[in-house]
Amino acid sequence: EYPADLRITAPDAAGAYFGPSHAGGLGWGFAAALGVRAARPDRVVVCTVGDGSYHYAVPTSCHHVCAANNLPLLVIVFDNGGWNEVRKSVLGVHPDGWAARQEPMPLVDFGCQASYQRIVEAFGGFGTTVRRSDELPGALKQAMTVVREEGRQALVHVVCQG
Secondary structure (H helix, E strand, O other): OOOOOOOOOOOOOOOOOOOOOOOOOOOHHHHHHHHHHHHHHOOOOOOEEHHHHHHHOOOOHHHHHHOOOOOOOOOEEEOOOOOHHHOOOOOHHHHOOHHHHHHOOOOOOOOOOOOOOHHHHOOOOOEEOOHHHHHHHHHHHHHHHHHHHHHHOOEEEEEEEE
């Protein structure tokens, strides 16, 4: 998962922030956000995940559930192009091993950039991609408007460097 930075997004009440255990749970966030949204229809739910976690969440199923059950929420996908935690684990165990010497690292780097915003659009939602930090505030504002005022799901695909 890609937890929200609580220095920036401090919860305003008890029960306003849910996060995975540090023992694991890759792919947990999106489905958990759906459950929170179903339990708290009066609240805006924002799910922050990395691109690898988004893959593990089976996003077509999650976006379908959002649309079919009227569960609008905002998903923010931070895209670093692969499974960075897997890379760190491989390098931690075998820093001079075969995989460490490969560029790109096999089965870690995705090798191409997906258009994640198109997945949410396939289910009637709003999607946008952010490539520069100055684009982020406007994209988030637009996405929140879609969720709050139009009652549709939204996704902001944030392309990260490195």
